[in-house]
Amino acid sequence: MDLNRNKAEPGNFELAKAGSGGSETVQAEKGIGQEVDFLQTSIRNRLSEFEQTGVKTESDIRAIDPKADFNRSELAELEHISGRAKIEALKAEQSLQSIKDQEALDVNVEQNALAENETKENPVLAFFRQQEQKVSGAQYQPLEWKQEHLNVYETLAATHGPFVEIGGPTTEGFEQVDIKALDGKFFTSNIESDIPEFDKSGNIVGKEKVDLQSDARILPFRDSSIGAVFASNLGSAKYNKRILDTGEIRRQAIAEASRVLKDNGLLIWEGGHTEDFVYADEAGFQLIQFKLEMGLNNQPRYNCILKKLPAKS
Amino acid sequence: MEPTKEEKLKKARKIYIDTMTKLATLQKDYKAVLIGARKRVTDEKLAQIRDSLK
Numbered sequence: 425m426d427l428n429r430n431k432a433e434p435g436n437f438e439l440a441k442a443g444s445g446g447s448e449t450v451q452a453e454k455g456i457g458q459e460v461d462f463l464q465t466s467i468r469n470r471l472s473e474f475e476q477t478g479v480k481t482e483s484d485i486r487a488i489d490p491k492a493d494f495n496r497s498e499l500a501e502l503e504h505i506s507g508r509a510k511i512e513a514l515k516a517e518q519s520l521q522s523i524k525d526q527e528a529l530d531v532n533v534e535q536n537a538l539a540e541n542e543t544k545e546n547p548v549l550a551f552f553r554q555q556e557q558k559v560s561g562a563q564y565q566p567l568e569w570k571q572e573h574l575n576v577y578e579t580l581a582a583t584h585g586p587f588v589e590i591g592g593p594t595t596e597g598f599e600q601v602d603i604k605a606l607d608g609k610f611f612t613s614n615i616e617s618d619i620p621e622f623d624k625s626g627n628i629v630g631k632e633k634v635d636l637q638s639d640a641r642i643l644p645f646r647d648s649s650i651g652a653v654f655a656s657n658l659g660s661a662k663y664n665k666r667i668l669d670t671g672e673i674r675r676q677a678i679a680e681a682s683r684v685l686k687d688n689g690l691l692i693w694e695g696g697h698t699e700d701f702v703y704a705d706e707a708g709f710q711l712i713q714f715k716l717e718m719g720l721n722n723q724p725r726y727n728c729i730l731k732k733l734p735a736k737s
Numbered sequence: 738m739e740p741t742k743e744e745k746l747k748k749a750r751k752i753y754i755d756t757m758t759k760l761a762t763l764q765k766d767y768k769a770v771l772i773g774a775r776k777r778v779t780d781e782k783l784a785q786i787r788d789s790l791k
Binding site for chain 2: 456459460463466467470471473474494495498501502505506508509512513515516519520523526527530
């Protein structure tokens with residue numbers, strides 16, 4: 425009989441490094457409960473060494489070691505040692521269990537907090553999602569900038585300063601707007617120097633020159649120098665999705681528009697995505713009016729007019 | 738302040754190592770008692786044999 429034999433050598437969790445700070449972080453990510461389970465099992469196995477050699481009667485002792493002939497004091501000592509082993513194992517079991525229970529509780533609290541955060545949608549986004557639900561499934565309707573409720577003319581007439589179309593020129597959109605109402609110069613800006621000109625069917629029929637070759641995210645204008653900025657379908661350009669079809673670029677373009685616009689200047693945003701309102705909110709715009717339609721594939725598209733609010737002093 | 742995951746893990750490992758160390762010591766003590774008893778019995782029997790040979 426070899427009482428020093430250890431059945432459950434801890435190999436899986438690199439316990440030799442315990443306390444050295446070596447692998448705690450990695451193990452914590454794996455899950456404390458899993459490792460504590462392993463520790464509890466190892467201790468139980470160790471204790472079973474005593475239970476298998478349990479000292480109850482003299483005949484038990486003889487069964488273990490026939491040559492032994494124990495006296496009462498020796499028997500009492502063996503029982504005492506065996507009892508102490510049980511107590512130590514039980515104490516460890518309880519301590520480990522309390523660590524495991526506390527961790528389960530903490531994880532539960534953490535998960536509840538995460539779930540709560542997920543359900544707390546951005547209020548701007550929540551509002552527009554609600555609007556989209558109202559019209560979901562509606563027939564596709566081509567965008568019309570001359571919608572009365574958009575009131576583009578009146579709104580533009582009230583602005584002062586140059587008008588810039590970013591990502592232009594477009595064949596639709598601002599071309600239908602009477603730019604004579606504007607009191608400043610008109611620029612088209614595009615990341616390309618020559619952009620394709622499309623016919624009504626979407627076929628390229630030629631090339632159009634732009635006034636300024638620039639990225640919508642880095643416009644060549646001073647701060648607070650522009651009266652109005654117009655953009656059409658910036659998030660879904662017909663021929664350059666590789667560059668423009670991302671929310672992050674729309675966010676940066678909206679922030680840049682905010683930079684170049686004068687206080688109370690307008691951002692006229694055609695074919696916008698739902699998230700664009702969150703970006704506009706972050707950039708300090710106020711929504712004046714919007715029109716929502718469910719486009720192809722039931723994707724929401726917005727035409728809207730946003731006003732740059734004066735910076736709070 | 739609540740203990741971090743790393744602190745909990747460190748504590749659990751300390752409990753484990755301390756307990757395993759105590760159990761190993763107790764096993765040695767247990768074995769020592771068994772060996773001691775066997776030695777005593779052997780010594781007693783040897784003494785009986787010596788006495789019988791006198």
